Amino acid sequence: MRKRAFLFGYGQHGRAIAEGLKIEEFKVIILESEESNLEVAKEDGFLDTMLIDITKDSQLESLMIEDDDKVICVMDDEHLNVFLTLSLRSIYEHSFLLSISDSIHTTQKLKKAGANRVISLYEVSANRIHNILKRPTATQLLDGFVTNHSDISFKEMTIPVGSRLDGVMVDDIYFGEYKVLLVGMIDEELSQKFLFITAGVEHKIDAGDTIVCIGKDEDLLEFEKSVVNTEDMEKLI
Amino acid sequence: MILKYLKSKNKKEIIYKIAFKLDHSKSYYKTKSAISDILNEPENRYKKYIDSMIIFLIVSSVAILIYEVKHPVPHWMDTYDIYIVSFIFLVEYLLRLWVHNDICEAITIEHKEADYLSREFEPWTPIKKALIEKFNYMMRPSSIIDLLAIFPAYRPLRVLRLFVLFRVLKLLRYSKNIKHFMEVLANKRFELLTLLLLLIFIVMTAGIALYVLEEQINPNVNSLFDALYWSLVTISTVGYGDISPVTNEGKVISMLIIVSGIAMISFATSVIVSAFSEKLNELKENRIVEQINKSDKFLVICGYGQLAKTFLRQEEGLEHHYIILDKDQERVDEAILDGYDAIKADASRHETLSKFSVDYTKITILCLTNSDIENIYITLNAKIIDPKIEVIARANDSALYNKFVRAGADHILMPNSVANTMLLAAISKPAMYKAVFDILTGKNIAKVDEVTLYEDNPLIGSRIKDIDFKRMKLLFIGIQRGSDRPFLLNPPDDEIFQKGDVLIMMGRKISHIHFRDMYQVHRI
Numbered sequence: 001m002r003k004r005a006f007l008f009g010y011g012q013h014g015r016a017i018a019e020g021l022k023i024e025e026f027k028v029i030i031l032e033s034e035e036s037n038l039e040v041a042k043e044d045g046f047l048d049t050m051l052i053d054i055t056k057d058s059q060l061e062s063l064m065i066e067d068d069d070k071v072i073c074v075m076d077d078e079h080l081n082v083f084l085t086l087s088l089r090s091i092y093e094h095s096f097l098l099s100i101s102d103s104i105h106t107t108q109k110l111k112k113a114g115a116n117r118v119i120s121l122y123e124v125s126a127n128r129i130h131n132i133l134k135r136p137t138a139t140q141l142l143d144g145f146v147t148n149h150s151d152i153s154f155k156e157m158t159i160p161v162g163s164r165l166d167g168v169m170v171d172d173i174y175f176g177e178y179k180v181l182l183v184g185m186i187d188e189e190l191s192q193k194f195l196f197i198t199a200g201v202e203h204k205i206d207a208g209d210t211i212v213c214i215g216k217d218e219d220l221l222e223f224e225k226s227v228v229n230t231e232d233m234e235k236l237i
Numbered sequence: 238m239i240l241k242y243l244k245s246k247n248k249k250e251i252i253y254k255i256a257f258k259l260d261h262s263k264s265y266y267k268t269k270s271a272i273s274d275i276l277n278e279p280e281n282r283y284k285k286y287i288d289s290m291i292i293f294l295i296v297s298s299v300a301i302l303i304y305e306v307k308h309p310v311p312h313w314m315d316t317y318d319i320y321i322v323s324f325i326f327l328v329e330y331l332l333r334l335w336v337h338n339d340i341c342e343a344i345t346i347e348h349k350e351a352d353y354l355s356r357e358f359e360p361w362t363p364i365k366k367a368l369i370e371k372f373n374y375m376m377r378p379s380s381i382i383d384l385l386a387i388f389p390a391y392r393p394l395r396v397l398r399l400f401v402l403f404r405v406l407k408l409l410r411y412s413k414n415i416k417h418f419m420e421v422l423a424n425k426r427f428e429l430l431t432l433l434l435l436l437i438f439i440v441m442t443a444g445i446a447l448y449v450l451e452e453q454i455n456p457n458v459n460s461l462f463d464a465l466y467w468s469l470v471t472i473s474t475v476g477y478g479d480i481s482p483v484t485n486e487g488k489v490i491s492m493l494i495i496v497s498g499i500a501m502i503s504f505a506t507s508v509i510v511s512a513f514s515e516k517l518n519e520l521k522e523n524r525i526v527e528q529i530n531k532s533d534k535f536l537v538i539c540g541y542g543q544l545a546k547t548f549l550r551q552e553e554g555l556e557h558h559y560i561i562l563d564k565d566q567e568r569v570d571e572a573i574l575d576g577y578d579a580i581k582a583d584a585s586r587h588e589t590l591s592k593f594s595v596d597y598t599k600i601t602i603l604c605l606t607n608s609d610i611e612n613i614y615i616t617l618n619a620k621i622i623d624p625k626i627e628v629i630a631r632a633n634d635s636a637l638y639n640k641f642v643r644a645g646a647d648h649i650l651m652p653n654s655v656a657n658t659m660l661l662a663a664i665s666k667p668a669m670y671k672a673v674f675d676i677l678t679g680k681n682i683a684k685v686d687e688v689t690l691y692e693d694n695p696l697i698g699s700r701i702k703d704i705d706f707k708r709m710k711l712l713f714i715g716i717q718r719g720s721d722r723p724f725l726l727n728p729p730d731d732e733i734f735q736k737g738d739v740l741i742m743m744g745r746k747i748s749h750i751h752f753r754d755m756y757q758v759h760r761i
Contacts, residue, residue, distance in 0.1 A: 005664065013656065013657055013660075016653070017660055020657065020658070020661040021661065021664070024661065024664070024665045026664075026665075072660065072664075074660075098660055098663055098664065100660060102543050103543045103546075103547075104546075104547070104550075117660075117663045119656050119659045119660050119663065120547070120656075121653070121656045122543050122547040122548075122652050123547055123551075123678050124652070124655050124656070124674070124677045125631070125651070125652040125655060126544055126547040126551050127551055127677060127678045127679045128648075128650060128677070129548050129603060129650065130551060130679065132648050133536075133601065134556075135685070135686055135687040136687075137689075137717050137720075137741065138685045138686060138687040141715075141717065141724055141741060142677065142685060144724075146673060146677065150724070152724065152726055154669050154673055155669070156666050156668040156669040156672075179727055180727065181712065181714060181726070183712070184683075185668075186668045186671075193671075196672070196675070196682045196683050196743075198682060198683070198710050198711060198712050198743060198744040198745060198748070199682060199710075200710045210668040211668075212672045214726070215726060216726065
């Protein structure tokens with residue numbers, strides 16, 4: 001079954017996110033309280049659309065969101081957005097809620113309302129200004145890595161059972177051989193938190209851990225092949 | 238007859254030749270504009286030295302004036318006061334007069350025009366015009382003060398000593414506050430003039446009345462001057478009491494002018510206060526602009542919205558000087574309340590941005606308003622004023638990226654599309670999302686920093702494997718060697734560092750500082 005994503009709001013952000021989710025092969029369900037926005041969604045080729053009054057819990061309950069569904073709240077009105085997040089959290093305790101916020105105060109409110117991830121609209125951009133002013137070269141490079149404008153990018157991969165990296169200490173692997181750099185990892189044993197390689201803690205890689213590397217695209221693919229069995233790759237990407 | 242004609246023609250030709258030569262002489266032009274710059278351009282680097290010197294001369298000559306009231310003046314002080322100070326002031330005065338306008342240019346233009354219209358070249362008209370212009374300059378109050386300040390203190394005549402005080406007035410030129418004060422008063426010219434006329438009227442009437450009533454009776458009133466003096470002292474509520482009315486009629490007049498005096502003083506005060514409160518914001522803003530123009534480099538932040546707020550909050554102790562511009566008074570007030578320097582101004586207007594000293598400082602403009610059209614407009618405005626101005630612009634609609642590039646923006650921020658990408662990453666690649674997010678927001682553990690190897694850096698010539706990045710808890714990412722060459726990601730460990738290399742690495746701030754300390758690399 002395809003992964004499902006419930007997208008509340010097809011305005012400023014919703015449109016671009018829906019497009020991205022489609023590319024990532026999610027089944028996108030769009031919910032809107034504005035008729036006009038919903039029309040746009042239909043024109044853009046999304047079939048699962050629904051007009052909804054988010055202030056009514058009964059309507060939200062009827063959506064039958066499951067625990068491993070992703071729920072994205074990006075209504076244009078931030079008050080509605082916070083309210084929606086709160087309602088959804090009270091109805092669906094375990095689903096993964098994401099939202100975008102445009103100020104520090106809204107971020108706090110959304111977190112309090114129960115969003116799992118709140119993306120701050122300006123935090124990244126504001127930091128980029130600092131970076132442009134202080135370290136122009138590094139900033140330009142990072143921009144390239146993240147926006148696919150250069151052939152260098154980040155990649156995450158999960159270590160399968162039986163991989164040659166399973167059970168190896170991070171320090172013992174010589175990543176240079178593959179021309180990639182290990183940036184950090186999520187150690188399933190310890191916590192769900194991402195650990196940077198620079199944290200200075202010794203780590204053992206186990207099956208189920210996720211590692212994030214940086215490198216040239218073709219080197220990354222090469223590296224991934226040597227880590228993950230080829231037949232498993234389909235599932236992981 | 239013919240000879241005379243030839244002679245006069247010859248004279249004109251000579252005038253023209255001299256004027257032409259001077260007008261086209263590079264060194265003459267350069268000297269003149271340099272002097273004009275030093276004397277009149279507040280942003281000139283050397284102006285402050287000249288200013289301090291003149292201020293010193295003024296203060297010292299006033300000090301001598303005070304000193305000599307009770308002490309005999311030594312000879313060298315006299316020489317200094319009479320010759321040196323006066324001479325420097327004379328030179329200054331003449332230079333100001335010289336750079337005020339250009340006679341030579343006027344003559345050459347006249348010659349050109351005469352040539353073009355094939356009429357006779359008449360050098361006297363432009364010379365006359367230019368001289369009138371110079372005369373008008375001399376008649377300005379500031380020039381008159383300058384001229385009077387040249388006169389040295391003529392000691393034998395006590396009154397003439399006060400000429401030195403004209404030198405004090407010269408200070409006005411150097412005090413922006415007093416200049417602004419004068420401007421404010423000049424704006425209320427009409428009200429103040431009315432008040433003055435009224436004052437003269439009352440003083441005259443009351444004075445004359447007292448003179449007529451008491452000249453015979455009151456021993457203190459001997460002339461009309463005494464009566465007028467009494468009248469002014471009374472109306473101003475100063476009331477020395479050296480002259481006071483003795484008759485009942487005189488006392489009634491006194492009472493009347495005391496009452497009108499109170500009314501007049503409160504009127505004058507209110508006029509001046511209201512003039513200032515009207516201008517106060519403008520004065521403050523000019524102050525801020527002047528202050529910031531003195532720094533080597535600064536930021537102009539246009540629009541105090543969420544992005545600007547986040548930017549300012551993110552890093553404590555922003556290294557750059559900055560100023561916030563916003564069209565909306567409410568936002569300006571908010572910024573000031575938050576403790577930032579902000580002024581109400583429309584950055585898309587030419588006058589606003591040209592207030593900043595583009596020639597002497599490195600300016601970076603951040604267009605952070607929430608309107609893309611506005612941001613493009615500000616970008617264009619900045620680039621037209623000077624292409625050297627660096628512009629970092631915000632584009633809400635990523636479709637406008639190319640338009641921003643065309644307008645000349647050096648860096649373009651796209652908060653919306655970045656946020657959307659991050660959200661998608663959070664869904665589909667959670668581990669990577671965390672890593673990239675921390676790196677991009679500069680979380681302490683994942684700060685990416687760069688180190689440029691300038692000449693004499695101890696690192697130049699050593700190999701990557703010689704440096705223990707791991708021990709310093711740094712992740713060495715790679716080398717950027719020259720801006721047009723591809724980035725060397727994770728180069729082989731026998732790579733040798735070269736001059737001009739930019740090393741990119743990631744780690745905690747403390748590790749970066751440690752690295753810099755160890756290899757004596759400091760930001761320039």
